[in-house]
Amino acid sequence: MRIRNLLALALLALCGTVQAQKEMPPIPRDPAVRIGKLDNGLTYYIRYNNWPEKRANFYIAQKVGSLQEEEAQRGLAHFLEHMCFNGTKHFPGDALLRYCESLGVKFGADLNAYTAIDETVYNIDNVPTTRQSALDSCLLILRDWAGNLTLDPKEIDQERGVIHEEWRLRTSASSRMFERNLTKLYPGSKYGARFPIGLMSVVDNFKYQELRDYYEKWYHPTNQGIIVVGDVDVDHIEAEIKKLFGPMKNPANPAPVLSEPVPDNNEPIVIIDKDKEQTASIVQMMMKHDPTPDSLKGDMSYLVYEYVKDVGISLLNERLAEAALKPECPFVGASASDEEYIYAKTKEAFSIAVSPKTTELSADALKAAYIEALRAARFGFTQTEYDRSKSSTLSSLDRMFSNREKRYNSEFAENYKEHFLNNEPIPPIEYYYETMKQVVPNIPLEAVNQLFSQLVSTTDTNLVIINFNPEKDGVVYPTENALLNAVRDARSANLTAYVDNVKNEPIISKLPKPGKVVSQKRSPKFGYTEIKLANGVTVLLKKTDYKKDEVQLNGSGGQGSSVYTLADYANISLFDNAIEASGLANFSTTELGKALAGKNVAASLSMGEQRMHISASSTPKDLETMFQLIYLHFTKISKDQEQFDNMMESLKVGLQNRATSPDQAFSDSLNATIYGHNPRVKPLELSDLPKVNYDRILRMAAERTANANGWRFVIVGNYDEANIRQLITRYLGSLPSKGPNPNSKQAVFFKKGVSVNDFVRKMETPKANANMAWFSEDIPYTTENAIKASIAGQILSMVYIKKIREDASAAYSCGAQGSASIEDKYHNVMLFAYCPMKPEKADVALQIMRDEVVNLSKQCDASMLAKVKEYMAKEADDATKSNGYWGGVISTWYRYGIDLHTNYKALVAKQTPESISNFVKEILKAGNRIQVTMMPDQEKK
Numbered sequence: 001m002r003i004r005n006l007l008a009l010a011l012l013a014l015c016g017t018v019q020a021q022k023e024m025p026p027i028p029r030d031p032a033v034r035i036g037k038l039d040n041g042l043t044y045y046i047r048y049n050n051w052p053e054k055r056a057n058f059y060i061a062q063k064v065g066s067l068q069e070e071e072a073q074r075g076l077a078h079f080l081e082h083m084c085f086n087g088t089k090h091f092p093g094d095a096l097l098r099y100c101e102s103l104g105v106k107f108g109a110d111l112n113a114y115t116a117i118d119e120t121v122y123n124i125d126n127v128p129t130t131r132q133s134a135l136d137s138c139l140l141i142l143r144d145w146a147g148n149l150t151l152d153p154k155e156i157d158q159e160r161g162v163i164h165e166e167w168r169l170r171t172s173a174s175s176r177m178f179e180r181n182l183t184k185l186y187p188g189s190k191y192g193a194r195f196p197i198g199l200m201s202v203v204d205n206f207k208y209q210e211l212r213d214y215y216e217k218w219y220h221p222t223n224q225g226i227i228v229v230g231d232v233d234v235d236h237i238e239a240e241i242k243k244l245f246g247p248m249k250n251p252a253n254p255a256p257v258l259s260e261p262v263p264d265n266n267e268p269i270v271i272i273d274k275d276k277e278q279t280a281s282i283v284q285m286m287m288k289h290d291p292t293p294d295s296l297k298g299d300m301s302y303l304v305y306e307y308v309k310d311v312g313i314s315l316l317n318e319r320l321a322e323a324a325l326k327p328e329c330p331f332v333g334a335s336a337s338d339e340e341y342i343y344a345k346t347k348e349a350f351s352i353a354v355s356p357k358t359t360e361l362s363a364d365a366l367k368a369a370y371i372e373a374l375r376a377a378r379f380g381f382t383q384t385e386y387d388r389s390k391s392s393t394l395s396s397l398d399r400m401f402s403n404r405e406k407r408y409n410s411e412f413a414e415n416y417k418e419h420f421l422n423n424e425p426i427p428p429i430e431y432y433y434e435t436m437k438q439v440v441p442n443i444p445l446e447a448v449n450q451l452f453s454q455l456v457s458t459t460d461t462n463l464v465i466i467n468f469n470p471e472k473d474g475v476v477y478p479t480e481n482a483l484l485n486a487v488r489d490a491r492s493a494n495l496t497a498y499v500d501n502v503k504n505e506p507i508i509s510k511l512p513k514p515g516k517v518v519s520q521k522r523s524p525k526f527g528y529t530e531i532k533l534a535n536g537v538t539v540l541l542k543k544t545d546y547k548k549d550e551v552q553l554n555g556s557g558g559q560g561s562s563v564y565t566l567a568d569y570a571n572i573s574l575f576d577n578a579i580e581a582s583g584l585a586n587f588s589t590t591e592l593g594k595a596l597a598g599k600n601v602a603a604s605l606s607m608g609e610q611r612m613h614i615s616a617s618s619t620p621k622d623l624e625t626m627f628q629l630i631y632l633h634f635t636k637i638s639k640d641q642e643q644f645d646n647m648m649e650s651l652k653v654g655l656q657n658r659a660t661s662p663d664q665a666f667s668d669s670l671n672a673t674i675y676g677h678n679p680r681v682k683p684l685e686l687s688d689l690p691k692v693n694y695d696r697i698l699r700m701a702a703e704r705t706a707n708a709n710g711w712r713f714v715i716v717g718n719y720d721e722a723n724i725r726q727l728i729t730r731y732l733g734s735l736p737s738k739g740p741n742p743n744s745k746q747a748v749f750f751k752k753g754v755s756v757n758d759f760v761r762k763m764e765t766p767k768a769n770a771n772m773a774w775f776s777e778d779i780p781y782t783t784e785n786a787i788k789a790s791i792a793g794q795i796l797s798m799v800y801i802k803k804i805r806e807d808a809s810a811a812y813s814c815g816a817q818g819s820a821s822i823e824d825k826y827h828n829v830m831l832f833a834y835c836p837m838k839p840e841k842a843d844v845a846l847q848i849m850r851d852e853v854v855n856l857s858k859q860c861d862a863s864m865l866a867k868v869k870e871y872m873a874k875e876a877d878d879a880t881k882s883n884g885y886w887g888g889v890i891s892t893w894y895r896y897g898i899d900l901h902t903n904y905k906a907l908v909a910k911q912t913p914e915s916i917s918n919f920v921k922e923i924l925k926a927g928n929r930i931q932v933t934m935m936p937d938q939e940k941k
Contacts (some may be wrong), residue, residue: 042221056230064283075198088144161809200214262347312452378451391598515733535737536709676751766936776926793818810841860913
């Protein structure tokens with residue numbers, strides 16, 4: 001810590017605009033948030049925020065988690081979190097869920113919680129603030145969570161099965177290896193034996209009183225923080241908090257929340273493991289170090305330290321990405337970070353995670369990645385690298401500040417949660433912006449290099465290496481000695497300084513000649529301007545101020561992949577990836593990234609089945625660069641063989657053991673069943689890679705972008721009117737045009753009729769999964785039909801959660817969704833249901849999934865419908881405040897004459913139980929049903 005403070009003092013002294021002092025100035029707290037502490041120790045945060053209007057978020061954070069469990073209680077912290085939704089003093093049974101649904105607050109999306117190793121947090125988000133009584137009720141829910149759980153034995157027993165299924169659902173190859181090695185990763189520490197999900201032997205068998213004992217021991221005011229952010233009366237909320245939480249008592253002799261140390265290790269800890277369902281090898285080396293104590297996060301030295309550290313990490317990651325492009329590099333990707341050691345608050349680690357090209361190359365990959373970290377630590381970063389980083393940081397600061405009035409409640413709530421739990425600073429945004437804008441340009445490169453050299457250890461003390469691999473016959477696995485020798489060889493390697501190759505030239509050397517506008521007109525309906533250019537391009541332009549720093553562009557036109565035969569299947573499959581890996585004009589992908597440093601801009605070209613698409617975004621100041629990138633995607637995509645080869649190597653690594661994943665097998669089976677094994681949509685396999693031809697893909701891109709006639713670009717955001725019109729004519733008006741450009745025809749359809757694909761599979765952790773779908777291509781696409789489909793899916797989801805999860809304890813996660821789609825003359829309405837289920841209760845779950853769709857076609861629950869309508873009306877209000885929403889509305893209106901906006905809320909409001917049931921009946925009448933289930937092969941165990 002001494003070095004850290006000395007560094008920060010020296011750095012700030014260099015800032016001419018900040019007075020040098022013996023001690024760093026304290027970071028002020030944002031005065032816009034009201035922070036208080038009740039006599040019983042409970043802390044609260046309240047902030048008024050009106051973006052979006054008439055919404056509020058409610059949180060309660062507990063400074064306890066699974067770390068506070070005794071050995072016989074492993075899993076009770078997480079179990080208790082579940083029970084907060086299964087009965088409280090004022091909301092018995094499922095009344096809490098049902099009440100929140102009546103507010104348009106959906107379980108899972110807006111109403112949720114999580115249990116971590118040392119914290120538990122509950123949230124009720126996006127609550128409409130039009131009724132004060134609703135806000136008071138949300139505070140009452142927080143109060144019940146804090147100390148009024150009923151913990152009904154019947155509800156507990158029912159929830160045991162749900163949690164068991166959550167454990168099953170979350171268990172994977174990597175989680176199995178991780179959990180069985182935790183004690184080795186945390187020798188002598190409780191962190192190694194308190195994974196939050198716990199032990200299923202405890203979950204299945206604990207006594208009811210044991211759960212109550214944990215609750216009453218740890219859930220009390222001293223450990224609790226209340227957070228309310230939104231369009232609220234701060235004084236009223238504070239008064240309610242004092243009234244509701246003030247009378248709460250702490251236990252007579254409260255147990256202290258103690259920090260759990262993570263011991264240093266003098267000798268390296270090396271973990272090598274394998275699993276039959278692991279799809280690729282990974283190697284990670286961690287160098288443990290002490291974290292910044294909470295007590296030292298209150299002054300500017302902490303902000304400066306975090307900034308300088310982040311600069312070093314990001315620059316190393318850029319070098320690692322560049323190193324992966326070299327043909328001789330043994331890894332396809334690597335990344336560095338510096339954060340908590342796995343999940344321990346009391347220890348951090350500088351880490352490098354590596355994806356080797358093969359399991360046999362794991363040690364070589366580790367050595368190569370470590371060498372790059374050592375190179376940076378030994379020689380430092382270059383001035384050109386650092387200048388790009390500073391430029392990007394300053395640009396990000398400007399973007400953040402420009403949106404200071406449009407920050408969501410969740411952003412504030414997250415900051416206050418971190419302040420309560422970890423003493424993270426919460427400065428006013430104006431202070432942070434002005435200070436960092438002064439500090440960043442004045443921090444010398446030497447400071448970054450000095451700090452980074454302290455992060456990269458060159459000793460075995462506190463060194464940890466993890467290597468997880470696929471279990472497969474014939475594979476040669478690395479040994480502990482091989483991995484340690486790789487580390488030692490890297491330390492003794494003869495290194496040379498990194499050379500930063502940059503191109504100091506514009507991305508377009510000769511600007512195109514502007515095209516001409518042939519017509520323009522204003523649409524009063526949605527306030528956009530239609531501009532037609534002489535080359536056949538149409539631009540639909542709408543100015544907004546939802547985000548002052550954002551402009552979004554989406555374009556489509558021409559012909560898509562269906563014009564190519566199956567001979568090009570592999571090239572079609574990887575078209576988007578290959579173009580993303582390609583350069584533009586005279587710049588490789590890496591060179592282009594360097595040239596765009598400091599600019600918030602992006603553009604990408606993709607090929608759909610029927611037409612091409614281009615999407616782009618930028619800030620107002622970077623608009624011309626965005627248009628230049630679009631222009632180059634049409635006129636000068638350049639070959640980047642190194643980047644393409646690295647992409648292919650990454651795919652090879654990912655596909656080598658693809659078939660070992662049960663989840664992938666299920667996904668592939670679903671895709672094949674839905675599309676009737678159409679070869680145009682089969683998943684890419686390892687055997688397909690040799691058929692990929694980069695030159696052919698580049699020719700396809702040139703063919704598909706050779707004619708912009710008929711393309712339509714929708715641009716929505718904050719821009720200068722005169723400036724953007726000049727950019728449109730220069731860069732879109734000059735795109736190549738070769739006469740008519742017809743759209744291609746659809747070649748991929750759902751398989752009609754009844755398709756059932758039930759199969760069994762051997763698995764390490766027995767799981768069952770089911771997807772069902774009912775669809776119709778006879779129902780026309782309209783705004784109202786799209787609304788009905790969405791409502792039907794949401795109601796079906798509520799029914800499944802109630803009957804499959806809550807009543808039958810047959811699943812942790814289940815649900816449904818309804819959708820309507822249109823593409824040219826083709827339209828489709830679908831109800832899609834999903835249920836990863838308990839194998840022993842699969843028959844029950846499947847029967848409910850099938851029966852309830854039929855039941856919905858006969859009768860729709862009026863109360864469920866009312867809740868869904870409330871939710872959709874609320875979501876509609878929020879959606880209208882985004883540029884993406886208006887881009888979709890304008891595009892659909894212009895193309896099909898379908899208005900998705902004007903009467904949307906009225907159409908939602910008019911729906912009745914009869915209208916929804918009749919709509920579902922129409923879907924079922926088509927007779928199209930798909931069912932895919934995967935069951936475990938019981939002979940496995």
